[in-house]
Amino acid sequence: xxxxxxxxxxxxxxxxxxxxxxxxxxxxxxxxxxxxxSTLLWLISxxxxxxxxxxxxxxxxxxxxxYGILLFTAVAFQEGLRILFWKLYKKLEDILDAFADRVSxxxxxxxxxxxxxxxxxxxxxxxxxxxxxxxxxxxxxxPATFFVDNCSRIPFFLVSAIIALAFVTIHTFSMVxxxxxYAERNKVDQYFVPIVHLVAAMGTLVxxxxxxxxxxxxxxxxxxxxxxxxCGKMVWRRLTEDRSRQSNSL
Amino acid sequence: MESxxxxxxxxxxxxxxxxxxxxxLLVVLLVYSLSSSSSAAPPIRTAANLVYMENPSDxxxxxxxxxxxxxxxFVIFVAIVTFLLVLLxxxxxxxxxxxxxxxxxxxxxxxxxxSIFFSIVQHFSIPIDSVTCFLLLFNFAVVGVLSLxxxxxxxxxxxxxxxxxxxxxxxxxxKLPEWTTWTLLVALAVYDLVAVLAPGGPxxxxxxxxxxxxxxxxxLVYEARPTVSRNVENRGPPLGLLVxxxxxxxxxxxxxxxxxxxGRIQNENRGxxxxxxxxxxxFVNERGESGEDEEERSPxxxxxxxxxxxxxxxxxxxxxxxxxxxxxxxxxxAENGEAVDEEMSPLVELMEMGNEREVTREGLxxxxxxxxxxxxxxxxxxxxxxxxxxxxxxxxxxxxxxxxSGLGCTLILLSVHRRALPALPxxxxxxxxxxxxxxxxxxxxxxxxxxxxxxx
Numbered sequence: 001x002x003x004x005x006x007x008x009x010x011x012x013x014x015x016x017x018x019x020x021x022x023x024x025x026x027x028x029x030x031x032x033x034x035x036x037x038s039t040l041l042w043l044i045s046x047x048x049x050x051x052x053x054x055x056x057x058x059x060x061x062x063x064x065x066x067y068g069i070l071l072f073t074a075v076a077f078q079e080g081l082r083i084l085f086w087k088l089y090k091k092l093e094d095i096l097d098a099f100a101d102r103v104s105x106x107x108x109x110x111x112x113x114x115x116x117x118x119x120x121x122x123x124x125x126x127x128x129x130x131x132x133x134x135x136x137x138x139x140x141x142x143p144a145t146f147f148v149d150n151c152s153r154i155p156f157f158l159v160s161a162i163i164a165l166a167f168v169t170i171h172t173f174s175m176v177x178x179x180x181x182y183a184e185r186n187k188v189d190q191y192f193v194p195i196v197h198l199v200a201a202m203g204t205l206v207x208x209x210x211x212x213x214x215x216x217x218x219x220x221x222x223x224x225x226x227x228x229x230x231c232g233k234m235v236w237r238r239l240t241e242d243r244s245r246q247s248n249s250l
Numbered sequence: 251m252e253s254x255x256x257x258x259x260x261x262x263x264x265x266x267x268x269x270x271x272x273x274x275l276l277v278v279l280l281v282y283s284l285s286s287s288s289s290a291a292p293p294i295r296t297a298a299n300l301v302y303m304e305n306p307s308d309x310x311x312x313x314x315x316x317x318x319x320x321x322x323x324f325v326i327f328v329a330i331v332t333f334l335l336v337l338l339x340x341x342x343x344x345x346x347x348x349x350x351x352x353x354x355x356x357x358x359x360x361x362x363x364x365s366i367f368f369s370i371v372q373h374f375s376i377p378i379d380s381v382t383c384f385l386l387l388f389n390f391a392v393v394g395v396l397s398l399x400x401x402x403x404x405x406x407x408x409x410x411x412x413x414x415x416x417x418x419x420x421x422x423x424x425k426l427p428e429w430t431t432w433t434l435l436v437a438l439a440v441y442d443l444v445a446v447l448a449p450g451g452p453x454x455x456x457x458x459x460x461x462x463x464x465x466x467x468x469x470l471v472y473e474a475r476p477t478v479s480r481n482v483e484n485r486g487p488p489l490g491l492l493v494x495x496x497x498x499x500x501x502x503x504x505x506x507x508x509x510x511x512x513g514r515i516q517n518e519n520r521g522x523x524x525x526x527x528x529x530x531x532x533f534v535n536e537r538g539e540s541g542e543d544e545e546e547r548s549p550x551x552x553x554x555x556x557x558x559x560x561x562x563x564x565x566x567x568x569x570x571x572x573x574x575x576x577x578x579x580x581x582x583x584a585e586n587g588e589a590v591d592e593e594m595s596p597l598v599e600l601m602e603m604g605n606e607r608e609v610t611r612e613g614l615x616x617x618x619x620x621x622x623x624x625x626x627x628x629x630x631x632x633x634x635x636x637x638x639x640x641x642x643x644x645x646x647x648x649x650x651x652x653x654x655s656g657l658g659c660t661l662i663l664l665s666v667h668r669r670a671l672p673a674l675p676x677x678x679x680x681x682x683x684x685x686x687x688x689x690x691x692x693x694x695x696x697x698x699x700x701x702x703x704x705x706x
Contacts, residue, residue: 029260033658036267040651047687050695058698067704074706100255112256131692132700135644148701156701163705201706213703 006141009157013133013164017126017172024115031119038085038123039130045081046131049074064208071201078124079194082175085120086182110242113183114176114235121175125168133164151213159213163204166217166224170200173231180234189234196227263661266621267654269409269472270631273416274653277632278639278646280421284369285640317429321437328441332452340459352395355415359391362418412472416628423629424636431637432682435630439678446672457670472623621661627673631657634681641689644696648688652680 011018025031053070093116097107108116139146140157148156174193181189200223206216308316338347364387371378394411397403426434445453631653638645656677664671699705 028256029264030256032264033260036651036654036658040655043648043651043684046696047684047692050692051687053695054691057694067699067702070699071704071706078706096255096259103255105255108256115256128705130647131644131696132705135642135647136697136700138643148703151703156703159703160700160705163703167705197706201704204704204706207703216703 002143003141005145005157006137009137009140009161010134012158013129013161013168014126016165017122017129017168020118020122020172025119025122028115031115034116034119035123035126038120039127040123041081041085042078042124042127043131045078046127049077064205067208068202068205071205072198075194075198075201079197082178082193086179089116089120089179110238113179114238117176117179118172120179121172124175125171128171129164129168132167133160136160150207150210152211154213159217162217163220166220167200169224170196170227173227177227177231177234180238192230196223199223262621263658266472266623266661267657269413270623270628270657271650271654273413273420273628274632274635274650276413276417277420277424277636280366280417281424281636281639284366284373284421313429314433317427317433320430321433324434325437325441328438329445329452332445332456336452336455336459339456348399352399355398356391356395358415358418359394359411360387362422363387363390363414366418366421409472412625413628416625416632419625420629420632420636423633424640428637428640431633435634435678436682438630439672439674442672442674446670453670453672472625472628621664623673627657627677630674631677631681634678634685638681638685642693644693645685645688648684648692649681652684653677656680 021035025035052073056066093108093113100107137157145155145157147154148159151159174196177189178193180186181193200220203216203219203223206212206219209215335347367383367387370376371383393407394414397407397411398415424431442453445451446457447454634653635646635649638649654677656679657673659676660671660673
């Protein structure tokens with residue numbers, strides 16, 4: 001069970017991301033760099049948030065409302081960071097377009113922009129999975145496992161891998177939604193993303209109740225699927241619009 | 251559908267980052283799997299802790315003082331060796347330097363590699379008899395030395411051996427005591443900065459010396475060559491064009507150098523002075539292409555480059571200036587010395603990649619896409635990550651990200667300044683900063699929330 005279990009937990013959390021990375025991102029070096037820089041940005045945000053809260057730690061484990069405030073500040077900070085990331089991306093897009101003009105290549109396609117957004121989101125998701133799940137997995141490679149009190153039926157590592165998978169998916173695709181929302185100035189998309197993030201984070205508060213993870217995880221996955229559907233619908237709409245515009249112009 | 255520009259941007263950066271990542275990953279795995287088995291390894295004595303042997307029971311001030319002294323002694327040692335190398339190089343003892351490098355590469359591959367191999371065999375109880383083991387090891391080392399220092403081997407083999415050298419030395423260095431490691435890393439980063447950038451710094455002297463002669467010293471420098479097949483094909487005997495700088499420990503240099511398509515260069519050389527009209531025509535085509543090529547890659551590494559190369563079209567033939575630095579090792583025959591040297595030599599260079607003749611005309615300098623990273627960089631990055639691995643996986647990830655982003659910054663600076671740059675300072679500073687931030691701030695926070703199944 002030992003090494004196999006550890007690898008299994010890691011793949012459970014990161015499997016979809018890894019396959020997405022291999023099939024889409026790894027072919028384009030620029031996207032790899034985007035993933036890395038977005039991961040770094042998320043790490044910095046985590047360090048800043050933890051720096052803010054460091055003085056109050058450890059929180060009493062019964063003070064769930066304190067954790068609620070903590071989650072709220074963290075989510076708010078990260079959503080602020082997303083806007084910063086968008087501004088940076090905007091500048092980068094201008095540079096890339098200018099560069100493309102200079103070498104007389106086509107400007108960024110719509111799919112390119114979406115891939116950059118995907119890579120940025122994946123960086124966020126990857127950082128989440130790495131720091132909240134993978135880095136705690138070390139004991140799982142040993143002979144024992146670990147249970148937390150509130151969720152005593154499922155090993156802690158399994159629960160955290162499952163939750164991490166949900167958050168990786170949310171982070172990855174909500175970045176695509178957000179970038180598209182900013183680009184189209186679509187208010188719905190712009191508010192959709194922070195709300196989804198907040199709901200997902202607050203949903204994990206349910207885990208405080210004894211046996212709460214039975215309820216918390218389905219809520220989380222409901223939000224995840226909602227994000228996926230919304231993202232899929234939006235991308236489909238954009239692509240068909242784009243195609244029809246192209247065929248009109250030809 | 252036309253290919254978008256995304257396909258081509260950043261190739262060389264990833265080309266440098268991926269071997270560094272592989273090196274760090276393997277070092278972390280080695281440290282992880284081996285440290286658990288031999289937890290009570292006897293402390294090693296090297297040039298890096300001549301003065302003070304750290305003892306876990308010492309007080310903090312004692313440890314700090316001892317570690318600082320160790321780092322100081324080590325850096326002074328490295329500086330002396332570097333100056334010695336500059337002197338040797340200045341007086342053209344090139345053969346001595348080459349043979350010395352071959353010897354030390356062999357030594358590292360066979361001895362340090364061997365000892366790591368043995369501990370792997372022990373730890374996983376691999377059944378293997380001593381004769382086979384010796385034979386394998388000897389072959390491994392000999393092939394390594396040949397592929398590192400002679401032409402005609404696939405570049406991938408050479409790169410693999412370069413990474414292997416980095417892994418061995420880095421793993422060996424993670425056995426240093428904790429405080430000494432940290433002060434040493436910081437001291438080397440500072441030394442690197444001074445040696446490469448300050449006027450009269452030994453590495454700067456070496457690079458200048460090397461580029462003033464048009465020759466190359468064999469150096470343990472990782473070359474990221476995006477166009478592997480072409481270079482392999484074109485690899486002739488070295489024409490003595492490489493510029494060699496011998497750099498010493500700790501120094502990493504990034505150097506932007508111009509490179510032309512090797513095919514073009516060769517044509518040029520062959521063509522000699524008279525080009526027929528036809529040749530000129532074909533050149534223009536070729537040049538146009540390659541110019542575009544370069545341009546394409548350049549937004550991240552060197553915008554100026556592409557433009558320059560385009561401008562060279564109108565002017566005459568291309569000029570290639572290669573600069574490179576090599577690293578030198580200290581000549582202490584002892585094991586310690588060896589390891590130390592190995593460790594010491596990080597150089598990062600953007601370099602002319604081929605061995606083709608370097609042609610400088612009209613003083614135009616075009617940089618090309620070969621980026622060279624000194625082995626020392628590999629080693630010290632990996633030492634930092636390996637040391638972080640002894641604490642927790644979280645610090646490993648944070649340090650990895652910090653080092654990689656530092657390397658990215660250095661590469662971007664390289665494309666702006668287009669001269670040899672030290673690759674250690676930014677990465678090491680970020681790595682150390684993130685290590686302590688993660689350990690002090692982030693870990694209690696993340697563990698506290700994650701064990702309550704709270705995530706965001």
